[in-house]
Amino acid sequence: MEPALISPAKMLLFGFIPTAIFSLLIPMIGVGLFAYIMAKRIIPLILASPDFRFDRICTRTINVLKLWLGQYRQPRYMVGGLIHILIFAGFIVLSIRSNQLVIVGLSEDFVVPGMGGIVGHIYNILKDYAATIVLITCIIAAVRRGLFSPERYKVPARYGKAHTGEAIFVLGMISVLMISESLFEASSVAASIQAGLHAEYLAPLSLAWFLKMMLLSSSKGTLQVVHILSYYVHDVTFFSFLCFLPMGKHFHVITSLFNVFFMKLDKGTIKPVKWGVTDEQLDDLESFGVKKFEDFTWKHMLDFYSCADCGRCSDQCPANAVGRPLSPRFISIKARELCFESYPLEKGAKISKGMPLIAGLLEDDDKGIYTEDEIWSCTTCGACEQECPIMIEYIDKIVDMRRGMVDEGAVPQSLQKPLKALEKRGNPWGKMEKKRAEWTKDLDVPVKILDKKTTADTLYFLDSITSYDDRIQDIAKATARVLTAAGIDFGILGKAEKDSGHEVRRFGEEMLFQDLKAKNTGAIEKAGVSNIVTTDPHAYNALKKDYDNLPPVEHISEVIAKAVTSGKIRLKPVENKELVFTYHDPCYLGRHNDMYDIPRDVLDAIPGLNRVDMTKSRDRSFCCGGGGLMLFYEPEEEMRMGQLRVEMAEEAGANVIVTACPFCMVNLEDAIKTSGLEGKMEAIDLVELIDNHLIME
C-alpha cells in the first residue's frame, strides 16, 4: 500500500535530488561532530587523577534506577522538580521515536525491533502524549524561567552572568523537536485521511492530534511540504541539540546517568589523598591535594560537566546563606568554564594544561578561579550534596583543595595556632595533656581511666572540646552519670586521648590527622574495650569512617535509646509545661550518618515533652556554624549561621533547642546571646536533658 505522502526516504527534490541524501548526511555530520566534541571533552578526564568507582556494581545500578531514572530527589523542589520529571520522562519515551525517525529518513518502513504490532501502537499513543506534555512543560518552564525566576537561579555579579539565555534556547529547541515530530506525523495522518487510506491512530487531544485537525483542510501539496520540511527540521534540530548539549549546563542530559552511576557511596568519609596510594606511602607523594585543574579526579571533572546549574546546593548552603564567599554551585560552574577554556574544541587549538585553581596559591601565578577564603568557608555540613539531584560531590573537592593549600603553607593565621597545638599537644588550644581528664574531679560518679591495667567494656571517647571546654565538660559529666545509671561499665582514655582529628583531616592537614589517628588507635587498642561511645558526632564520624578496625562505635543517643527501651533508664516527666523543645540535627549525626529518629525517640521518651520540628530539619537541617577547627576560623560573613538557626527555632515556636553535638552547643549558645534571646531561648544537649530527667533509684 502506497502512503498518501512521499516519505523523506523517497522524496526527490526538484524532481531529481533524493532527499535521502540529507537523511544520510545530517546524521553523519551530526554524529561525527558529536563524537568529535565528546572526544575533546574526554581528554581532561584522561589526564585527571585516578578515582576508584567501579566497585559495588549492584548498588550503583540501584542508585541509577532510583536517583536517575526515578528522579528521586527532584520533588525536593516541587515546581522545578515536577517540570524536570515531566521533561525527563518525555525524553525517555521519545528517545525511541527520535532514533526511529532518523532511520525513517532512509528507510520509510523502519520499525525499532520489538516496536511492531500492539506494542508499537501503545507506544505511539504514549509518545504522542509525551511530546504534548513536554511541549506544554517547556512553555511553562520558559515562562517560569523568564518571568518568575526563582531566587536561586540568580547569579551574583562576582560569579558571572546568569544562564537564562541558554536555558530558554534549549527549551526552544526541545519545543521545536516536539512540534516538528508531531507535524511530521500529523501531516501524514491528515493526508491519509484525505485519501481515505488507513491512518495511524493519533492519541486524542495530543499535540499531533490537534495539528492533524488543523491540517485536515490543507491541500495535499501543502501537506507534502509540511511533511518533508518538518522531518528535516526535526532531523537538523535533533543533531544540533545533541551537539549543543556538551557546550554548557545541558551536558547533564548526557553525563548525569554516568554521574549517578559513579557517585560516592560512602557518606561521611573523605577520599584518600590519592587513590591507589596507601597511608604508608603518603610520604612519597611529590605534591598533596588539588592545586591545578588536572589534580581533580576524573569523577570530580565529570561532576563539573554534570552540573545543571539548578542552584539547589547553594540554596541550601549555610555558608552562602550568611554571605560567606562560597556558593557550591559556582565551585562547579567556574571549574567547568575553566575546563572548557583550557580544553578548547577547535581543531589544533592550544590546550592549557595545569591551570591553577586558587588565586595566588602557586608562585608566579595570580590566576585562579577560586579564592582561599572561598575554600576555607565550607563547614563540610553536606547540605549541598544532600540536595544535588545528580549526586555531585563538594566536600571531597573542598578537602582536596585544602590539602593543596596546606601543602603550600597557605593556611590562615587563625588556623595555624590550633593546628600547631594539635601537633604538639593533641588539642587545638594547646592545653596540657594531663588536664584532659580534669573534668572528672569532683564528679559524683566514678570514671575509670583506662590503660593496660584498668579496663572496661565501653570506652567513652570525649574528644578535645568535651575534655577541655568549661561549658562542654557539663556534657561529659552528664554522660558519665547517664552511663552509670544505665549500668554500663565504662572508662575514658584520659591523657592518652588525642583529638580525633576529624576536622584536621577535613581542613586538609592529612599527615597530622594520620598522626592523631595512630596515637588514638594505639591508646584504644591498649584499653581493650569491646565498644566505644561518644557524645560528639564529629568524633563519632571520625572513629567510624576515618579510623580502621576499631571496636563498634555508638553515639550516646543510641546507648540511651537502648537503655530506655530495656528499662535500665527511667525518665521523669517534664516539669515546666511551658517548654517547647525542638531538635537540631547535627550535620555529622544526621546527614552524614542518617541518624534522625533515634535522638527524637530519646526525646519523646521523656513523658510530657512537647516537641516541634523546625522547617529545616532532618536531612535539611541547617548547619549552626561548624565544628572543630571551624571554631577558630574567622570567615568573612554578614551574620553567623547560628543566629539564623536560632531564628528558625524561634519561628517553629520552640524555646529549647536540643542538640547532640558539643560544637552545636557552642554555636547555638553564642547565637542566643548575640541575638538577644537570653532568657527566652535555651540550648541543651540531649544527654544533659536525659541526665536532668533521670529517675534515680
Place this chain on the structure above:
Amino acid sequence: MAQQIFAYIGHNNGQAEDSALELINAAAKIDSTAAVTAIVVGSGIDAVCDAVAKTYKEVWKIDAAALSNPNAEVTRKILVNVLPADCIILIPHDTFGMDLSPGLSVKLDSTFVADVVDIEGNEGGNLKLSRQEYSGMVSAHMECDISQGAAINIRPGSFAPDESQSAGGTVTDKSGDAGDIAESTRRFLEVLEAEAGDVDITKSDVLVSVGRGIEDEDNLEIIHDLAKAMKADVSCSRPIVDAKWLEKSRQVGTSGQTVKPNVYMAMGISGSFQHMGGIKGSPYIVAVNKNSKAPIFQLADVGVEADILEFVPELTEKVEEL
C-alpha cells in the same frame, strides 16, 4: 668611687616624656647618693632641657639641627663620645630605647639589662633587679655586674615620678663633644602617621574598651551599644586590631594610642603591660573579665568576674533605662 649615673630623656614635640621624671627615682635605687645627669639629644630642645633641669641637678644638652629626628644609630655615636667610662645610663624601655641600648652597651663595653621594672639593691657593683617574663606571667630576679658600667632600660611607669621640681639644675651644652652626627648607614626618611580614624580616642572622656573576650567580630555590636548608651567612644586592645575588627586608630597601648579618659571600661581585656602602657593619667578603671586571674583586676578600681557577652547587654539595658 661612685659610678656616674645618667638618664636619657625621651622627648616629643618639645616636651619631655613622663619617663624623664621616673628615671631619677630608678637611679636613686642604684645609688641614692649619686648625682644623676640628664642627657637630652635633639634639635631645638632648650625648653625640654629647662623643664628637665627642675628635676635633675645637671642636664647635658646635645643640640643640633641634624638631630630633629635622631635615630638610635646617631644617638649611640653621640653617647659613646660624651659618656665617661664605666658610667651607668638609664634609658626608657620604649621603641627608641629598644633600638638604642643593646648596641650602646656593646660600644660602651658595659652591661645591658632590658625592661627593668624594679631595682632591689646594689651590692658593690652587683645590681639586683626585677624583670617580667612570659608576658608578665612570672617575674624574675636578675643579678648583673655593673662594675664596668651599664645601660639599663627602665620600663616606663614602673617607678614613681619625681614631681618635686626642686633641683634647680644647670644645663650644660655638650654639643661640641658630640662628634660626627651625620647619619651614615641608616638614614631617617619620615614618620608615617597611623591612619586617623573617625574618632580620636585620645580626647575621649569615657572609653568602652574591648579585648579578646569579645570572641567574635559579630559580638562587637554589644560594645557599640554600651558605648552609645554611655555616650562613650569605643577603643580596643591589640588583638582586636590584629583581627581587623576595629581600625588601628582605636587601639590603646604602647603600639597604639595613649589615652587619658576619666573612666575606662576594660571589657574582656586581660590587661597586658603593653595595653596598660597606653593609659595615662589615672582613670577610673572598670574591668569585666571571665578570668578571675586576669591581671586587669590588679590594676582596675572595680571589677566583675563575668562573661562580657552576658554582662554587657545587661548593663547596656540598665544604662539605657536611666
Place this chain on the structure above:
Amino acid sequence: MEILVCVKRVPDTSENEIEINSDGSDIERDDLVYSVNEWDNYAVEEAIQIRDNVGGSVTVVTVGDEEDEEVLRREMAMGADNGILISDDAFEGSDGKGIASILKAEIEKGKYDLIMTGAQADAGAGQVGGMLAAMMDLPYASLVNSIDIIDDKKIKAGREVEGGNQEMNEIDLPCVLSIQTGINEPRYVGIRGIRKVASVEIPVHGASDLGIDASSVGENGAKVKRLDYYLPDLGEGAEMLEGSTDEIVEKMIELLKSKGGIK
C-alpha cells in the same frame, strides 16, 4: 641576597599558665612544649619572601643543643635553604652579649647581606640583634614591620613606633634588623613539610669551629644572670562586685555615675 636569620626555641606558653618550680630556680618545664619563637618565625617568613623576590638564599641559625635542631628543621620546612646549629657546652649560660658574640663568629665565617632576628622572645630582652650589629659595626633597626629591597646596596625599612606610627628608614646593606610580628603572614608548616627535611644534614659548629675563647662566653662570661623566678605581689587590686547580675549592674551604674562615666 644572602640572608641569615637567628632563631630560638622557646616554650610555647599560650593558653597555659606558667608555673614556677619549687625552688624558684626555673619555670615548671615538665609539661611544656617548645616551638620556634613567634617573632623569629615572622623573620624567617620575611627572609623567604625576600629571597623569592630577589633571589639568594636563607640560612637559619640557632645557639643551643641537639633539641634545638627541631626549630631549624621547622624553619627549613618553611623554606629556609640552610640550617646551622651552634652548640658547645661552653656556650651554656651565656647572656645576651655572649650569644651575640657567638653569632658574630658564625656570621663572619659566611657572607651575608641581611641578618635578621625576632624583635623579642618571651623570656628574652630583645637585645641580641642590636648587640650583634654593634659588634659587627653594621647598621641596625629594631621592631621592623616592613622591608622594601631598593637594590643590592640598600633597603627601606619601617619601624613600629609609639602611637601606631611607622618610622621609615633607609638602611645600607649589610645590616641587622629585628623583626616585629605582623610584618607578614607566616606560612603553615605541617608534619609533611618537616618530614621532607628530616634527613637534611645540619652542620653543628662548636667553640673551636668558630674560634671562640670559651672563657669569654657561657656562664663565666655572663654579666647578667637570673637569680630566681617569683610571682610578683600584685597589690590589693580591684574591688570585686559580687551578687546577682542585677545587683552588680546597679552598683556599677552608681559607681559610674559618681565617677562621671554616666552623666
